[in-house]
Amino acid sequence: MSVFDGLRFRMVSSPIHRLDPRAKFFFVCVMFVIAVLFNQLLPLIVLFLIQMPLVFVAGVQREWIRSLRGALFLAVMIFVINFVFAYLSPGGIQGIEPPVDTLPEYLMLFENSFALTLRFVVLIESFSVFFLTTSPDHLGLALEQSHVPYEFCFAFTTAVRFVPVLAEEAQTIMDAQKARGLELERGNFIKRIRNYIPILIPLIVNAIRRSLELAETMESRAWGATEKRTNLYVLRLKKPDYVLVMMSILMLVLAVYVRLFLPVPPLVVILQI
Amino acid sequence: MIEVKDVSFTYVNGVEALRGVSLTIRDGEFVAIMGQNGAGKTTLVKHFNGLLKPTRGEILVDGVNTRKVSVATLARKVGFVFQNPDHQLFCETVEDEVAFALRNFGFEEKTIKKRVAWALNLLDLTEYRETSPFMLSGGERKRVALASVLAWNPKVVILDEPTIGQDQKQKERLRQFIIQLTAQQKTVIIVTHDVEFVAECNPHVVLMAQGEIVAEGGAKQMLTNPDLVTKASIVPPQITQIFLELADLGLPTDLIDIHEAREALLNFLGVNS
Numbered sequence: 365m366s367v368f369d370g371l372r373f374r375m376v377s378s379p380i381h382r383l384d385p386r387a388k389f390f391f392v393c394v395m396f397v398i399a400v401l402f403n404q405l406l407p408l409i410v411l412f413l414i415q416m417p418l419v420f421v422a423g424v425q426r427e428w429i430r431s432l433r434g435a436l437f438l439a440v441m442i443f444v445i446n447f448v449f450a451y452l453s454p455g456g457i458q459g460i461e462p463p464v465d466t467l468p469e470y471l472m473l474f475e476n477s478f479a480l481t482l483r484f485v486v487l488i489e490s491f492s493v494f495f496l497t498t499s500p501d502h503l504g505l506a507l508e509q510s511h512v513p514y515e516f517c518f519a520f521t522t523a524v525r526f527v528p529v530l531a532e533e534a535q536t537i538m539d540a541q542k543a544r545g546l547e548l549e550r551g552n553f554i555k556r557i558r559n560y561i562p563i564l565i566p567l568i569v570n571a572i573r574r575s576l577e578l579a580e581t582m583e584s585r586a587w588g589a590t591e592k593r594t595n596l597y598v599l600r601l602k603k604p605d606y607v608l609v610m611m612s613i614l615m616l617v618l619a620v621y622v623r624l625f626l627p628v629p630p631l632v633v634i635l636q637i
Numbered sequence: 638m639i640e641v642k643d644v645s646f647t648y649v650n651g652v653e654a655l656r657g658v659s660l661t662i663r664d665g666e667f668v669a670i671m672g673q674n675g676a677g678k679t680t681l682v683k684h685f686n687g688l689l690k691p692t693r694g695e696i697l698v699d700g701v702n703t704r705k706v707s708v709a710t711l712a713r714k715v716g717f718v719f720q721n722p723d724h725q726l727f728c729e730t731v732e733d734e735v736a737f738a739l740r741n742f743g744f745e746e747k748t749i750k751k752r753v754a755w756a757l758n759l760l761d762l763t764e765y766r767e768t769s770p771f772m773l774s775g776g777e778r779k780r781v782a783l784a785s786v787l788a789w790n791p792k793v794v795i796l797d798e799p800t801i802g803q804d805q806k807q808k809e810r811l812r813q814f815i816i817q818l819t820a821q822q823k824t825v826i827i828v829t830h831d832v833e834f835v836a837e838c839n840p841h842v843v844l845m846a847q848g849e850i851v852a853e854g855g856a857k858q859m860l861t862n863p864d865l866v867t868k869a870s871i872v873p874p875q876i877t878q879i880f881l882e883l884a885d886l887g888l889p890t891d892l893i894d895i896h897e898a899r900e901a902l903l904n905f906l907g908v909n910s
């Protein structure tokens with residue numbers, strides 16, 4: 365559940381929270397694209413560090429660290445899998461002449477796997493900053509004002525809104541089944557996965573039941589009766605938003621330029637190890 | 638015997654749900670825990686089977702510290718029926734549902750059959766043996782949840798809000814059934830807002846407010862004391878309310894029982910019964 369904790373919005377006011385969700389989303393997308401453009405360690409470290417000030421200005425360090433901790437397991441998996449498979453067939457990795465047998469080659473392999481892991485961490489980092497500083501309501505508003513059909517906006521905001529509810533419910537269900545003698549940590553691997561059935565079924569059934577109820581209550585309150593909806597709050601891009609967008613575009617251009625015309629040497633080479 | 642020794646509990650989000658609670662519940666006792674929403678009732682009873690461990694202080698169940706044993710071990714002795722049955726029902730048939738805990742505790746198939754039949758009969762569910770629990774009504778689902786806990790015959794039975802959604806007949810059955818359990822020297826602990834039900838059952842009442850125990854004592858003493866009921870934000874039973882209104886006439890105000898009330902009125906009117 366800790367991954368969800370990292371995405372749980374808490375209402376506070378900071379310059380980052382006040383930014384327009386569209387500008388922030390653009391920034392996140394740019395981060396995403398740049399992270400995918402590079403698979404060398406150096407630019408990914410830069411990407412990771414660039415976002416740190418945002419976290420501190422927004423004052424969401426605690427939640428942010430929690431979300432990273434939640435992603436730890438996946439990150440380790442990504443590292444191990446990359447390391448093992450690249451070891452088995454290291455073709456294509458800069459500076460390695462298969463087979464991998466010298467120390468520099470091992471270091472290179474390590475750097476490569478670590479870079480790919482860091483790419484995942486950067487993605488998690490930017491999404492978590494986005495969700496931690498953007499209220500679901502603003503997000504829905506932003507979608508609506510980007511001319512996304514209202515049904516989709518509504519479905520989206522509802523889904524986001526129910527994530528913490530589901531997480532809490534999962535905890536209660538776990539407690540209820542433990543009280544009936546269920547031991548999640550018992551048995552071999554297969555048995556352990558099967559242990560989760562008594563938790564997943566009530567969770568899914570309740571989610572479906574709740575969505576049907578939600579639909580009924582909405583219909584009974586005349587949802588969709590007026591074709592053209594108006595909003596009390598209208599989002600407007602302000603100066604800081606333009607600054608963020610401009611900076612994002614600049615970074616993107618720079619990144620594309622570096623990717624196309626400048627070779628990025630591995631850290632191992634730069635540090636002369 | 639359950640001994641609660643100066644227990645405090647704080648949730649991870651910082652909510653201080655219990656503050657220095659001390660309480661002793663003897664074997665065969667029938668206890669009702671009452672108090673406003675958010676008073677900490679559910680939090681307190683979740684400590685009795687080890688689902689929550691105290692932040693400060695300790696809980697002894699038959700002399701065993703709940704910190705030292707697993708929930709599954711404690712659950713064998715302390716059965717807990719959650720407020721919402723939808724948090725635990727997941728099997729294809731009512732029968733399997735009731736057998737779930739028995740299988741977890743490693744009972745033999747022959748015993749399981751006998752216990753399941755017994756529990757279904759006890760809660761008037763035999764006709765639904767082969768039905769899916771999801772097809773039942775809310776009140777029936779609640780009884781399935783109850784049956785699934787009573788089936789393993791725990792020494793202590795905790796019921797969170799057992800009367801919600803039950804019709805008068807089922808409430809009366811529940812009352813009979815609690816009397817039966819206490820007659821077998823089982824401890825029954827209910828968490829409830831249903832003052833009328835408490836007035837009928839006449840248990841030992843524990844009043845809670847803001848994470849503390851405000852007072853405890855006999856149902857009559859607790860429910861007829863205007864100061865205490867205000868503190869715990871509950872409303873006295875209707876009979877008591879009438880007699881409180883009539884206090885000026887010199888009628889007694891400490892009545893919660895219909896028969897006592899009838900006697901008092903007849904006395905007052907000078908009619909011999």
Ligand SMILES: Nc1ncnc2c1ncn2[C@@H]1O[C@H](COP(=O)(O)OP(=O)(O)OP(=O)(O)O)[C@@H](O)[C@H]1O
Binds near residue numbers: 650652654677678
């Ligand atoms: N899982 C949780 N995480 C954080 N805080 C919680 C959690 N569960 C309960 N609380 C908080 O702890 C306090 C006590 O809650 P609890 O559920 O024990 O109250 P209760 O007396 O059972 O109320 P009710 O009558 O509504 O069932 C409340 O302020 C509640 O908001």
Ligand SMILES: [Mg+2]
Binds near residue numbers: 678679680797
């Ligand atoms: Mg409760």
